[in-house]
Amino acid sequence: MTQTGKKSEPGMARLIIVLVVISAIVALGLGLIDMITAPQIALNEEKERQEAMEAVLPADSYEQVPYDGGEGSIVNSVYRAGDDGWVVQVSPNGFSGAVVTMVGVTNEGTVSGVSIVSHAETSGLGANATKASFRDQLIGKSGVVTVKKDGGEIDALTGATITSRAVASGVTAALEAAASLS
Amino acid sequence: MSFTSLLAIALGAVLANNFVFAQFLGICPFMGVSRRVETASGMGMAVIFVMGVASAVCWPINHFILEPNNLGFMQTVAYILIIAGLVQFIEMFLQKSMPSLYEALGIYLPLITTNCAVLGVVLQNTTSSYNFIESVVYGVTGGIGFLLAIVLFASVRERQEFSECPKAFEGFPIALVTAGLIALAFMGFSGLKIW
Amino acid sequence: MGIKKQFTDGLIHQNPVTVQLLGMCSVLAITTTLFNGIGMGLSVLIILTLANIVISLIRKVVPGKIRIACYIVVIAGFVTIVDLALKAYLPALSKSLGLFIPLIVVNCIILGRAESFASKNGVVRSALDGIFQGLGYTIILVVMCIIREFLGNGTIAGGFSFINDGDGIRILPESWPALGMILPVGGFLTLAVIIAAMQHFLRPKKKAAEKEEVAE
Numbered sequence: 001m002t003q004t005g006k007k008s009e010p011g012m013a014r015l016i017i018v019l020v021v022i023s024a025i026v027a028l029g030l031g032l033i034d035m036i037t038a039p040q041i042a043l044n045e046e047k048e049r050q051e052a053m054e055a056v057l058p059a060d061s062y063e064q065v066p067y068d069g070g071e072g073s074i075v076n077s078v079y080r081a082g083d084d085g086w087v088v089q090v091s092p093n094g095f096s097g098a099v100v101t102m103v104g105v106t107n108e109g110t111v112s113g114v115s116i117v118s119h120a121e122t123s124g125l126g127a128n129a130t131k132a133s134f135r136d137q138l139i140g141k142s143g144v145v146t147v148k149k150d151g152g153e154i155d156a157l158t159g160a161t162i163t164s165r166a167v168a169s170g171v172t173a174a175l176e177a178a179a180s181l182s
Numbered sequence: 183m184s185f186t187s188l189l190a191i192a193l194g195a196v197l198a199n200n201f202v203f204a205q206f207l208g209i210c211p212f213m214g215v216s217r218r219v220e221t222a223s224g225m226g227m228a229v230i231f232v233m234g235v236a237s238a239v240c241w242p243i244n245h246f247i248l249e250p251n252n253l254g255f256m257q258t259v260a261y262i263l264i265i266a267g268l269v270q271f272i273e274m275f276l277q278k279s280m281p282s283l284y285e286a287l288g289i290y291l292p293l294i295t296t297n298c299a300v301l302g303v304v305l306q307n308t309t310s311s312y313n314f315i316e317s318v319v320y321g322v323t324g325g326i327g328f329l330l331a332i333v334l335f336a337s338v339r340e341r342q343e344f345s346e347c348p349k350a351f352e353g354f355p356i357a358l359v360t361a362g363l364i365a366l367a368f369m370g371f372s373g374l375k376i377w
Numbered sequence: 378m379g380i381k382k383q384f385t386d387g388l389i390h391q392n393p394v395t396v397q398l399l400g401m402c403s404v405l406a407i408t409t410t411l412f413n414g415i416g417m418g419l420s421v422l423i424i425l426t427l428a429n430i431v432i433s434l435i436r437k438v439v440p441g442k443i444r445i446a447c448y449i450v451v452i453a454g455f456v457t458i459v460d461l462a463l464k465a466y467l468p469a470l471s472k473s474l475g476l477f478i479p480l481i482v483v484n485c486i487i488l489g490r491a492e493s494f495a496s497k498n499g500v501v502r503s504a505l506d507g508i509f510q511g512l513g514y515t516i517i518l519v520v521m522c523i524i525r526e527f528l529g530n531g532t533i534a535g536g537f538s539f540i541n542d543g544d545g546i547r548i549l550p551e552s553w554p555a556l557g558m559i560l561p562v563g564g565f566l567t568l569a570v571i572i573a574a575m576q577h578f579l580r581p582k583k584k585a586a587e588k589e590e591v592a593e
Contacts, residue, residue: 026451027259
């Protein structure tokens with residue numbers, strides 16, 4: 001099959017060179033953009049974490065404390081919130097990935113607040129875990145927290161049992177972590 | 183990472199979190215190659231292979247090259263190039279060893295490159311921080327879920343050819359309605375509780 | 378091809394979603410709030426236009442055999458730029474659209490237009506093609522969002538942080554809406570109806586146009 005307008009088939013070398021050049025230009029361009037945006041992105045994440053911590057347990061300062069939950073633990077990090085309690089970040093597995101949650105635990109071992117930091121749950125269903133009406137249920141709970149279907153006290157979200165269970169298990173793990181450090 | 187957690191990933195990928203009916207990935211080839219069960223199953227097998235191998239190849243590239251060098255932003259570019267290369271390889275392989283399947287799949291074979299499910303599964307492996315085994319399991323079972331979806335759909339569509347249909351709905355719209363109903367049925371799996 | 382024809386083609390006669398049947402994964406997946414719809418639509422429009430421009434610029438230099446790979450790299454580059462930009466400056470949208478931003482790389486619309494238009498036309502035409510096709514895509518997204526959000530959640534304009542903190546304007550009481558509309562089944566059914574409606578309304582025009590051609 002002849003190609004009109006082309007004098008000869010480009011050799012393998014030409015193919016590789018063009019692809020490599022284009023890839024290199026793209027890579028350099030992206031590297032530049034990454035350098036420009038990375039600080040802002042890091043700032044966003046830090047601001048989010050700060051806001052999430054303050055939403056669950058306001059305190060003057062948060063100090064990270066080392067915590068090892070063992071293999072497969074869903075506890076990401078534990079912070080001592082001033083003298084008032086603990087703030088624990090957990091990542092239980094929801095419907096579509098981790099539901100990163102910030103749980104505030106008072107010195108008495110009860111939940112002071114819960115806020116969802118990030119998730120990939122379905123809009124209108126699991127995503128409603130971020131609504132105050134769902135999260136407020138968890139305030140004051142202690143020990144093992146489960147949804148009503150599993151014998152506990154938490155009303156699961158409509159059509160989002162998996163997400164609800166995930167949050168409950170995250171809160172339980174947070175309470176456990178705080179208890180082990182008290 | 184235990185056997186039960188792997189099983190949970192697998193069952194989720196095939197049923198409750200089916201790539202087509204729950205996650206909306208892979209719709210274009212799903213719609214395009216589902217007229218006959220035979221071609222549909224051929225496509226499904228090819229996708230299982232690509233998803234599994236892509237997961238297996240992209241994981242070490244990310245884990246050993248991209249992440250340690252703060253090159254996370256290159257993930258999209260790297261992954262899609264790897265997938266494009268893989269599909270090219272499969273094309274050549276099928277052309278030589280299974281020419282009838284190659285003919286039947288036609289244009290849809292190179293289109294596996296743009297199958298959202300393939301890039302989707304690789305990206306999800308990264309964001310979920312799966313280790314190597316978990317990534318490959320998710321990749322392969324995700325493909326199995328796609329195969330299940332496309333074969334189910336094709337068997338319904340084969341029968342639909344003999345049914346009457348409102349003129350405006352002919353072709354694509356009625357296929358979408360069918361897919362929607364199957365998606366509704368698949369919702370039943372979301373209650374599947376893994377020990 | 379005149380600009381006006383390019384415009385009507387992009388929006389109606391060659392609408393990337395309802396006529397060319399491309400880019401469906403995102404149309405079905407993210408059309409649950411107006412915020413998602415407009416955000417995704419504009420992102421795709423920008424990426425499509427920029428990619429079309431670059432591909433049109435390099436079309437004479439790229440050998441035919443590797444053109445798809447080259448186009449993919451260019452598209453992936455712009456997608457990553459938009460992804461990083463959203464993460465930095467519009468984190469709410471980035472979270473809401475999630476995986477579907479990087480998945481724009483494999484949105485068949487972009488590669489499709491690159492292959493069928495930008496690789497064969499000049500820069501200005503290609504840029505306009507990107508804008509018009511992007512608009513056609515965005516319009517379908519917005520229509521889907523409005524229908525699904527209204528019937529499935531009872532609200533309009535949800536997701537914008539400055540409107541009711543993201544809850545949107547509530548039109549129907551909370552117990553009325555059909556939850557299924559924001560689930561996968563709703564996505565499939567809504568798109569089916571939209572495509573059916575367009576097929577229905579475009580057909581008489583096609584027949585009239587055909588009759589005109591025959592008469593001439």
